[in-house]
Amino acid sequence: MSKVVSIQVIRRLPRYYRFLSELEANGVEQVSSTRLASIMSATASQVRQDLNCFGGFGRQGCGYSVSELRAEIGKILGLDDTHHSILLGAGNLGRAIATHLNFEHLGFKLDAIFEKDHKLVGTMLRGIKVLPDDEIENYVSTHNVDTAMLALPKDSVEALIDKLYELGIRNYWNFSHFDISRKYVDTIVENVHLSDSLMTLCYRINERKQSLETHTNP
Amino acid sequence: MSKVVSIQVIRRLPRYYRFLSELEANGVEQVSSTRLASIMSATASQVRQDLNCFGGFGRQGCGYSVSELRAEIGKILGLDDTHHSILLGAGNLGRAIATHLNFEHLGFKLDAIFEKDHKLVGTMLRGIKVLPDDEIENYVSTHNVDTAMLALPKDSVEALIDKLYELGIRNYWNFSHFDISRKYVDTIVENVHLSDSLMTLCYRINERKQSLETHTNP
């Protein structure tokens, strides 16, 4: 039985995967932990520790095979899986999500899209017809749905979650500000909080500005 | 001179801010570190340590004033500032960003939007006219621009960054996969990697699935 891997390590896996994909695309065949570390802005020690959570993928003296390591990390992440998912909300954000992402290469398949606004219902997104949101219940109870992706304003989310949870959905990709995992503790939720990210940027900009001022006027 | 605050603490500040805003909207006037901790899924110790990085905002025996603390954190984050920003890319993602976010409450002001696709140039977004991307250079050199927000596909990003950097822009909100801070180390970059988030969700879903299987078939 494998030990639990810390969330810090997990969150680095997609970055390893991306950088390895790039190296592979550039025809690089072997990579050392030192080189990978410099790409990741990390230490070689960390790279080796991270990878050895999952197995010994390298060869002493030679380093790691780029294509092998990329494939291994893809397997660890489960990118070949097909988690069936539905998207709630076909506004600008929902459309951005639906059109931007290669779900099939990320372990998911987007099967259906639901939207409240009648003007958007019936339009097509990536070959998927946008359905009216009063068909959610019927759809979820007649299809295999693993994951719900929420791209709608906060106020409409809570009631929707209640319904989705009751219908058995436990995995959420959440762009709203509603705190799903506090209400339903047995869910898996990945939050994307765009405004948190902007606020952090704001802080960091100011932090530097202040440190520059302090250094010039000491 | 104040000590440097760790990035972990910084990234919690927007969450404190959000939850305090909610409490305030619900008419709550006082809050203890214990209650705040339960909302944040943290310990009371952590809450007090976090806040005391910036000052003693509480009163022994009483707790924290919700509105005061919210205002203080807003000030720490710098949400009353007006960092002038431009958005590059008016596709679905760019439009989602432009329309979803209250820049004015997050320390920013969106002044201009640029787009390569001629079909989108000239359309309006939040009252801002979308300009053709060959006007970027002229605009940035004649206006005060603090921050660039990048909502375009990776391949077009590197050349664009080179130009923006040369024009003096050092702060970036980056949705692309191009690693800005590796090439330009004196930049401040907040990355939003949607596909990383999805991959992490994929891992976590599989992780649970496996642990359930192990527990039922030991």
Next chain:
DNA sequence: TAGATTGTTAATCGATTAACAATC
């Protein structure tokens, strides 16, 4: 074999948690 680089154990560092005196 010599050089390079891994896998892994040990040391260090920093973040989180606990404890408690100060004080409202």
Next chain:
DNA sequence: TAGATTGTTAATCGATTAACAATC
């Protein structure tokens, strides 16, 4: 005053880094 809760110091825990034997 007694009860509650902060601010802050000390203890713990876990993640990162360093070191080095194993080995390609």
